[in-house]
Amino acid sequence: MHVKVFVAPAALMLMVGALTTVSAQRSAADGARALEGGWVRLDTSGSGSFGGLTANFTRAALTPEGAAKIKPQRDPDDVDPDNRPHKAGEPYIVTQGRCGGFGPGGVEPNSAALFIIPTRDEVLLTREGPGARHIFTDGREHPPLSRISSAGLGHSTATWDNGDLVIDTVGLNEGGVTAGGWRTPETHLTERYHVADDGMRMRITFTWTDPKIYARPHSYFFDFERIPADGYAFENWCDSGDPLQRQSVVPPEQLP
């Protein structure tokens, strides 16, 4: 009798403890609801510039083989035929004005809004122009690398982990990675999408893993804020036939 009285409350406490733990977990449905919508990248370091946003990221720790792969890269659309300093207020050609390089611009969001549409089999990541990232959540596996054709986006599958969306991507074309990294089709990119409890902030943590390239996983994150409830997607416009498309924004008067 004495033993029974002791065991019953213990079992009850274990059960309550288990349920409490479970309720603290976020389900996939909770995660999907929190993630859905439009998000805008934040400049949390206060850098004030595109380049500065990643300047404070921890540099990639490369293996000797990885370091040997690094090649200097230049944006092929970055053309300045003058190649000289320009006076304040002087417009000049900065790009080829090449429209039609379709797709959502790679796996890393830029300053345009990112829209996340989670559905049962697939999470769609879209921007304000053509193309989308299709993230499969139906349990399928990556195909052989030789069958992955969408080089700039690779092939992505995902699972839900305590309400976070965790994407695994392979098959990306060879090239540079933020903060001194490099990637090949074999390189794995893991992205974890985590929404704060208030639902208004999101963090995407990028982790690049490839034993041939990285001495240890190369990781960094971007923070986002949710667009207002009455916000909507804009539509990017690009016209290669418009000469002004190739010019810089006319630079403002510079301080001496």
Place this chain on the structure above:
Amino acid sequence: MKAGIFVATFVAALTGVAGAQAPNARDISGYWELTYMDSQHVPRAQLSPRVTRAVLDAQTQKDFKAVRWCNILGMPAIMASPRPLDIRQTEKTVVIAAEVNAATRYIYLNRAAHISRDVFDPTTNGDSIAKWEGDTLVVDTIGFDPNKGVTAIPGGGFRTANTHLVERYRLLNNGSLLSVRFTWTDPGVFRTPHTYEFRYSRLPRDYEARLPLNCDPFDETRTAFLTARP
């Protein structure tokens, strides 16, 4: 036994966004393709007398320029994509992503009114809101840009800043077909509302989207082909 059922239910609740769902007449998510020419039932539009040959020629020139310079296509060209459309639906939105050079369409289920014309900058896709009427999703679109993208409408005519489009989406054949009836209204272009239907076939669940077809406005061979006189 009861414990087993409890565990199974518990695990099911934690896996998948919504768990396994039966086909739902009010969920058009999936990959959809206009497979055959007979999936497009398009009568000739009854055009307004104001739409003269000169007006049509000028509009054709605009559309040609859009193609020549790889501009985004917009509505209604995106819905006639030769490659599959990925349509994804949530409680708040329906999103249509194409594998052609067209901006993704956003259709809002959580908004009953269009964005004020004072605020909304016209776009190639316009501003779309939608609601369910029984098993039919009714999408209402205004806010088209008359000067951007390919403006031609199947059957004749073109979109303008005053064009109003209503689309009616309905699943057919146990969800294997998606019927979309388009009705275009624009007193400056059409004498009567212009209606036609496209039917899209659902692709297998293992279909995987490809990157949009590339378009290089500076490809000299392409430019020569497009601009050559027949």
